[in-house]
Structures are given as C-alpha cells and as structure tokens.
Amino acid sequence: MTAAANPGFTPRIFSGIQPSGGLTLGNYLGALKRFVEKQDEGIETIYCLVDLHAITVWQDPAKLRHATREAAAGFIAAGIDPARSILFNQSQVGAHAELGWVLNCVARLGWMNRMTQFKDKAGKNSEAASLGLYAYPSLMAADILLYHATMVPVGEDQKQHVELTRDIAAKFNHDYGVSFFPAPAPVIEGAATRVMSLRDGTKKMSKSDPSDASRINLTDSADMIAAKIRKAKTDAEPMPEHLAGLKDRAEAKNLVNIYAALAGRTPAAVVHEFAGKGFGAFKPALVDLAVAKLGPISVEMGRLMADPAEIDRILGQGAERADAIARPILERTFEIVGMVRSR
Numbered sequence: 001m002t003a004a005a006n007p008g009f010t011p012r013i014f015s016g017i018q019p020s021g022g023l024t025l026g027n028y029l030g031a032l033k034r035f036v037e038k039q040d041e042g043i044e045t046i047y048c049l050v051d052l053h054a055i056t057v058w059q060d061p062a063k064l065r066h067a068t069r070e071a072a073a074g075f076i077a078a079g080i081d082p083a084r085s086i087l088f089n090q091s092q093v094g095a096h097a098e099l100g101w102v103l104n105c106v107a108r109l110g111w112m113n114r115m116t117q118f119k120d121k122a123g124k125n126s127e128a129a130s131l132g133l134y135a136y137p138s139l140m141a142a143d144i145l146l147y148h149a150t151m152v153p154v155g156e157d158q159k160q161h162v163e164l165t166r167d168i169a170a171k172f173n174h175d176y177g178v179s180f181f182p183a184p185a186p187v188i189e190g191a192a193t194r195v196m197s198l199r200d201g202t203k204k205m206s207k208s209d210p211s212d213a214s215r216i217n218l219t220d221s222a223d224m225i226a227a228k229i230r231k232a233k234t235d236a237e238p239m240p241e242h243l244a245g246l247k248d249r250a251e252a253k254n255l256v257n258i259y260a261a262l263a264g265r266t267p268a269a270v271v272h273e274f275a276g277k278g279f280g281a282f283k284p285a286l287v288d289l290a291v292a293k294l295g296p297i298s299v300e301m302g303r304l305m306a307d308p309a310e311i312d313r314i315l316g317q318g319a320e321r322a323d324a325i326a327r328p329i330l331e332r333t334f335e336i337v338g339m340v341r342s343r
C-alpha cells in the first residue's frame with residue numbers, strides 16, 4: 001500500500017500524538033523517531049498535537065497546556081524542524097472540528113462499534129464514556145483527510161483507525177459521487193511498532209499505565225532510564241541464536257526490539273550479536289544505548305521548556321500554515337455536501 005494508490009494526489013504525510021501526558025519511548029520509537037526520518041525523505045510532513053482528542057478523556061486544564069507545550073518541545077528536541085515540517089496543535093485549526101462533524105455524518109455506528117481502542121479505553125462502563133471518545137476515530141479521519149494526506153506513520157495500535165479513515169473517505173466519495181478524498185495508507189515500519197510495558201510484556205507501553213516503571217518517558221533523566229531498564233522484567237534464559245527463539249519470550253523480545261530500533265538495526269542482527277549471553281550482559285548495553293540516544297532529547301526538552309513563549313510562537317506559526325492547506329479543502333467539502341457559503 002503506497003501513495004501510488006492515490007493517483008492525482010501529491011504525496012503528503014500527516015500524523016498526530018495526543019498530549020495527554022508525557023511522551024513515552026513507545027511514542028518515540030513507534031511514531032516520533034519515524035516522523036523525523038520522514039522529514040528527510042522530501043515529502044511534505046505535517047505533525048499535530050491532537051489536544052481535541054486528548055479531552056475525550058477529562059484532562060486537568062493546566063496539565064493539558066503544559067503537556068501540549070512539552071510534547072512540542074519533545075518533537076523539536078527529537079529533530080522535527082518547524083521550518084521544514086508543519087508542527088501545530090489541533091485546536092488552533094478550527095477546520096479539524098468542522099470536518100470532524102461532517103465525517104461524523106458519514107461514519108456509521110456499526111463501524112465505530114468495532115473500534116478496539118474505544119473498547120479498551122471505555123472499559124466495562126462504556127455508558128459513562130464521553131460521546132467524544134466514541135467519535136474519536138472520525139475526528140482522526142478528519143485530521144488526516146483535511147490535508148489530503150496519503151501516508152500516515154503510526155504505531156501498530158493505530159492501524160485500525162487509519163483503515164477506518166480509508167472507509168470514511170471511500171464512503172464520502174461514493175455518497176457524493178466525487179473522487180475528493182484520497183485513501184491514506186498507514187505506514188507502520190521498523191523494529192518497534194509496538195513497544196511493550198517494561199513490567200509486563202503482554203501490555204503496550206502507555207502514558208496512562210499507573211506504574212511509571214512500566215515506561216520510559218522522554219523527560220526521564222539518564223539515571224531514571226538506567227534504573228528502569230535494569231529493573232525491566234526479563235527471564236533467566238540467555239539470548240537465543242536466532243530471532244525465532246524469542247517467540248514465547250515477550251519481555252526479552254521487547255528489549256531486543258527496543259535495542260534494535262534505537263540502534264537502527266534489525267532485531268535479528270541484535271540477537272545474533274548477543275547470542276548465548278544472559279540479559280545481565282544485554283541490559284547494560286541497552287542502558288548505554290538508551291542513555292546515549294534519549295539523554296540529549298530530555299536535556300534539549302528542558303532547555304526548550306524554559307521558553308514557553310517561543311514554543312507557543314512555533315505552534316501558532318505552524319497552525320497558520322496548516323490552516324492555509326486545510327481551509328480550502330474544508331470549503332470544498334462544504335460545497336460538495338451542499339452548504340451555502342456566502343461570505
């Protein structure tokens with residue numbers, strides 16, 4: 001599935017991250033690090049801090065504002081250049097909510113009912129979940145389609161939402177007899193598309209996990225990173241000779257994947273290098289690598305956060321650039337669906 005499946009549309013990358021807490025190593029390896037790589041591939045890149053999505057679950061207002069600025073600092077510290085990529089927060093571009101509404105009227109309840117993230121997040125008491133949480137995937141479709149984006153780099157957990165976006169785009173095109181929206185492709189690549197908890201290899205690493213030891217935060221100091229990796233759950237077996245030997249060893253496999261993604265190598269090469277050694281030998285190597293790669297990001301984030309006005313300026317400028325692309329596409333959408341536009 002590539003942009004070639006969208007003839008007539010300029011290749012364009014869009015992706016987003018919720019500022020509902022700090023960024024984790026999962027966000028970094030599954031998304032942010034790859035956003036930076038895409039920036040160098042000569043394709044237009046648009047990255048969004050999706051604050052409207054964040055409030056689908058209640059957020060403390062002061063913490064949300066802080067987390068949005070901190071996430072922006074994380075993007076820049078990790079290598080997003082606001083001059084080359086568009087970096088902004090969603091609520092500053094009103095067209096997201098406006099297109100979101102139109103797409104709420106295209107998406108079907110049956111489709112939303114199949115979304116596993118809603119089921120996970122709403123839990124057993126789904127009657128008490130917000131209407132926004134339910135409509136979350138159609139706002140995400142709006143984020144992507146508003147820019148006629150053709151490629152969406154995400155971690156594995158977002159694949160279903162990007163596929164839903166394709167369904168929504170196809171239904172819109174069909175219902176109105178147009179070829180207006182492209183079919184954006186999820187781009188899920190690399191060794192760490194699903195980083196797992198450091199405490200439980202069956203659970204995804206997540207900013208909402210109550211245990212801070214389960215994740216590495218991009219703001220963690222070198223000492224914290226080292227302590228969390230040293231304490232990470234593993235097993236008593238040595239590294240196998242081949243990758244296949246990690247099949248039923250979720251925690252061990254997770255650490256190998258993290259190492260591979262941080263080093264820009266394949267998991268098979270990492271297994272080969274450490275074959276026969278215990279995790280007592282592997283972990284210090286992982287600590288050194290993680291501290292070398294992540295330490296400077298956390299330091300740079302701290303530096304950037306000392307000047308929140310500059311971060312706000314960057315987000316404001318990004319929002320203006322995003323709006324200039326989004327507004328005409330939204331206007332055309334309104335025309336297609338039959339709204340009178342007289343001013």
Ligand code: TYM
Pocket residue numbers: 014015016017018019026027028029030031032050053139140143144152153154155156157158161192193194195196204205206
């Ligand atoms: P969010 O904020 O949960 O996560 C942001 C990105 O990080 C990836 N990710 C992971 N990748 C690997 N391992 C993990 N443990 C891990 N945890 C998170 C996610 O897959 C994602 O790519 N719905 C989206 C935000 C969104 C969006 C969009 C994304 C809103 N609109 C439009 C793309 C395009 C979300 O909740 O991501």
